[in-house]
Amino acid sequence: MFVIRQSTQNPEAVDILPIAANEYRKYTINDFFFSWRTMTSYLGFKLVLRSNTEVLGLVSIEKIPSDQRIEIKLLASSRINVGPDKVFGLIVGNLIAFSCREAVKTYGINAAVSLVPKTKLKPYYIHQYGFLDGGRQLFLEGSTLLRIIAKYPA
16 A cells, blocks of 8 residues: 655555554644544544654544445545645545455445545545445445555555
């Protein structure tokens, strides 16, 4: 798995690791747009540079067995990795693909991933990641889910 350093277009290896319970307080609104302390009841993961363990992005997920689905509750790149001057690209795609792999591991062929986007981000998620419009939620399943996994390999 890798991200792209925007200044050089070089790939850099990353890992996705669980967030320890005592780490959530470190991920503040100043660095990650949200207060991640509120996500402690969900499964949290961080995308880190393999070279120095810098945290580039975070995702919080909830497994919904009755729907064979994982819901992305919160997803964010660090502030320095958002917008036209970001340091690294492909952060969000890697976190979505990770969520898709987790869904397939948990639920098999019927797996799905969903999220409730901010209104202004809805078209972006549809265009950039192939999410399907389910009304309030966007979702990936079947071939759309497998495309994301293939595009951002582990």
